[in-house]
Amino acid sequence: MEGKVIQEAESQKEFAIGIDIGGTNTKYGVVNHRGEISNEGEISTTDYKDIHQYIDALYEKLAPSIANVGGLEFIKGIGVGAPNGNYYTGTIEYAPNLQWKGIIPMAKLISDKFGVPCTLTNDANAAAVGEMMYGAGRGMKDFIMITLGTGVGSGIIANGQLIYGHDGFAGELGHTTTIPGGRVHWGTGLKGSLEAYASATGIAITAKEFLDERPREDSLLRKTPHEQITSKTVYEAAIKGDKIAKDVFEYTGKILGLSLANFVMFSSPEAIILFGGVIKAGKLLMDPVRKSMEENLLPIFQNKVKLIFSELKESDAAILGASALVWEIKKEKDTTEK
Amino acid sequence: MEGKVIQEAESQKEFAIGIDIGGTNTKYGVVNHRGEISNEGEISTTDYKDIHQYIDALYEKLAPSIANVGGLEFIKGIGVGAPNGNYYTGTIEYAPNLQWKGIIPMAKLISDKFGVPCTLTNDANAAAVGEMMYGAGRGMKDFIMITLGTGVGSGIIANGQLIYGHDGFAGELGHTTTIPGGRVHWGTGLKGSLEAYASATGIAITAKEFLDERPREDSLLRKTPHEQITSKTVYEAAIKGDKIAKDVFEYTGKILGLSLANFVMFSSPEAIILFGGVIKAGKLLMDPVRKSMEENLLPIFQNKVKLIFSELKESDAAILGASALVWEIKKEKDTTEK
Numbered sequence: 056m057e058g059k060v061i062q063e064a065e066s067q068k069e070f071a072i073g074i075d076i077g078g079t080n081t082k083y084g085v086v087n088h089r090g091e092i093s094n095e096g097e098i099s100t101t102d103y104k105d106i107h108q109y110i111d112a113l114y115e116k117l118a119p120s121i122a123n124v125g126g127l128e129f130i131k132g133i134g135v136g137a138p139n140g141n142y143y144t145g146t147i148e149y150a151p152n153l154q155w156k157g158i159i160p161m162a163k164l165i166s167d168k169f170g171v172p173c174t175l176t177n178d179a180n181a182a183a184v185g186e187m188m189y190g191a192g193r194g195m196k197d198f199i200m201i202t203l204g205t206g207v208g209s210g211i212i213a214n215g216q217l218i219y220g221h222d223g224f225a226g227e228l229g230h231t232t233t234i235p236g237g238r239v240h241w242g243t244g245l246k247g248s249l250e251a252y253a254s255a256t257g258i259a260i261t262a263k264e265f266l267d268e269r270p271r272e273d274s275l276l277r278k279t280p281h282e283q284i285t286s287k288t289v290y291e292a293a294i295k296g297d298k299i300a301k302d303v304f305e306y307t308g309k310i311l312g313l314s315l316a317n318f319v320m321f322s323s324p325e326a327i328i329l330f331g332g333v334i335k336a337g338k339l340l341m342d343p344v345r346k347s348m349e350e351n352l353l354p355i356f357q358n359k360v361k362l363i364f365s366e367l368k369e370s371d372a373a374i375l376g377a378s379a380l381v382w383e384i385k386k387e388k389d390t391t392e393k
Numbered sequence: 394m395e396g397k398v399i400q401e402a403e404s405q406k407e408f409a410i411g412i413d414i415g416g417t418n419t420k421y422g423v424v425n426h427r428g429e430i431s432n433e434g435e436i437s438t439t440d441y442k443d444i445h446q447y448i449d450a451l452y453e454k455l456a457p458s459i460a461n462v463g464g465l466e467f468i469k470g471i472g473v474g475a476p477n478g479n480y481y482t483g484t485i486e487y488a489p490n491l492q493w494k495g496i497i498p499m500a501k502l503i504s505d506k507f508g509v510p511c512t513l514t515n516d517a518n519a520a521a522v523g524e525m526m527y528g529a530g531r532g533m534k535d536f537i538m539i540t541l542g543t544g545v546g547s548g549i550i551a552n553g554q555l556i557y558g559h560d561g562f563a564g565e566l567g568h569t570t571t572i573p574g575g576r577v578h579w580g581t582g583l584k585g586s587l588e589a590y591a592s593a594t595g596i597a598i599t600a601k602e603f604l605d606e607r608p609r610e611d612s613l614l615r616k617t618p619h620e621q622i623t624s625k626t627v628y629e630a631a632i633k634g635d636k637i638a639k640d641v642f643e644y645t646g647k648i649l650g651l652s653l654a655n656f657v658m659f660s661s662p663e664a665i666i667l668f669g670g671v672i673k674a675g676k677l678l679m680d681p682v683r684k685s686m687e688e689n690l691l692p693i694f695q696n697k698v699k700l701i702f703s704e705l706k707e708s709d710a711a712i713l714g715a716s717a718l719v720w721e722i723k724k725e726k727d728t729t730e731k
Binding site for chain 2: 221233
């Protein structure tokens with residue numbers, strides 16, 4: 056009993072810093088073992104053309120937060136989620152949405168500046184770890200996390216571990232081909248990838264295509280100039296009953312469901328956890344997704360896989376996920392040491 | 394030094410039995426820690442309508458082999474690879490190619506009869522474990538094994554472990570959809586699955602389709618009646634330079650390569666190991682496979698993944714893979730006990 060109290064007191068004194076590097080802003084927070092976030096804040100990602108200036112700015116901004124929890128000796132480490140982040144090397148490699156080009160040794164730069172261990176992975180992997188530790192994935196050993204935002208990201212948990220793959224880049228499910236020879240992706244040039252359809256960007260493109268293909272059909276979407284149509288515009292029209300807008304979600308759901316079926320037959324997860332702005336569409340998207348997924352599964356997989364929304368608040372999830380890497384690493388090291 | 398000798402002598406005394414249950418025949422062998430097979434044999438799978446008769450026949454046939462290695466006390470266990478085998482439950486579930494219907498508690502039946510532990514998984518998973526322990530996957534922690542035979546099977550190794558998934562059925566990559574709305578699979582009814590194209594059966598279907606679509610084009614394949622065309626016929630025509638036959642492999646390779654690219658972006662393996670009768674086509678198939686795979690990959694994955702053929706003899710691989718499950722289980726248990 057006494058041991059338990061001491062252990063709790065010990066773990067309460069330990070914190071991890073979670074940093075989520077986004078294309079526009081970098082968000083951070085100090086997280087305890089229970090997944091409670093304090094001392095949140097953010098800095099611009101785009102204001103610092105030089106990576107060292109960025110690191111310096113991050114350090115200055117975080118210094119008071121670190122002091123608030125008792126100083127650096129109570130910080131177990133820093134976890135970072137970043138686009139194109141590589142867990143094995145701690146580098147960000149050729150991230151199209153960041154201005155720092157080439158290979159950035161981000162984990163080393165942060166670790167050197169702050170004087171604590173830093174671990175880094177891609178943002179979707181971080182979110183999957185966060186989901187496993189604090190979210191809808193608690194207690195699950197096998198699930199897939201799909202982020203439906205501007206792009207489509209993913210993180211795969213199998214046998215209770217994040218799948219990093221041979222080189223640290225596993226889980227790029229948004230770039231798998233769903234429709235061979237289909238829509239060309241604006242960034243990668245690949246044809247028919249999931250992201251080209253199921254991202255917010257893809258949904259807006261589908262809406263514009265449908266409007267062009269069905270010129271005689273009236274639609275609320277015609278009130279918005281083509282270039283201003285977003286997935287949000289489509290959602291708002293769809294909930295008002297607009298046929299074209301509803302068809303856009305039907306079409307998107309069909310493609311996403313097909314991809315999810317393929318993912319299920321790969322790793323046979325207990326659940327697929329969906330996350331990101333696009334899931335605000337709710338049933339409009341999820342009903343066709345589920346229907347299409349089940350239709351494309353072998354019978355042994357049908358009606359087994361849970362399709363659920365993330366329980367984490369979006370702003371928190373990324374920070375929690377990044378900070379969770381710090382505890383995760385500790386666990387892995389413990390296992391190795393045995 | 395002495396300790397090492399004793400240890401080697403100890404492990405030399407330990408054997409695992411590997412059993413590969415195929416649709417037609419059941420093959421078995423006694424395997425030592427080095428992957429050396431002795432006392433091989435086989436019985437018919439189809440001769441025994443009653444599962445208990447089958448188990449009895451297997452026992453009678455194996456008894457002399459067990460005696461040959463010193464008796465049951467030297468048998469660590471029995472590993473079984475079987476179609477639709479479930480690792481978690483030890484059952485064979487609704488296998489379309491076996492006459493025993495429903496759910497067969499195969500591991501329990503064998504274990505009860507032989508008096509040693511029995512572990513079971515699906516045949517492709519067994520082959521992947523065999524490949525990791527004795528074949529081209531030695532030393533690799535992340536690879537995907539694809540069996541191209543009558544059907545398309547697969548086994549996925551990530552973080553040095555076989556991915557079983559939540560319910561033991563992970564790795565049904567042959568049934569993932571490659572061409573949405575494509576060819577209907579003769580067994581599953583799913584449209585455009587990989588197996589519908591890249592299996593020996595699929596290759597024969599493609600050949601017949603091409604012959605029908607190009608009626609004015611001469612081809613060696615026209616000498617064989619449609620219903621007798623197999624992937625072997627197509628191969629033999631292709632190596633003689635037959636245009637339609639070569640096009641069949643080109644087409645098959647393009648589809649298989651696309652699927653492999655998707656698998657790579659899922660688990661980022663070090664290698665894809667190909668296995669089974671269809672790989673006899675060699676470069677005819679592999680050149681278009683590699684080209685198509687690279688074309689459909691994100692740049693961060695390009696020119697990294699090894700595409701290799703299994704090093705194991707086909708008849709041995711299944712037995713080795715099944716027997717390897719016995720050592721594998723031991724390892725997992727050891728890890729848990731720590």
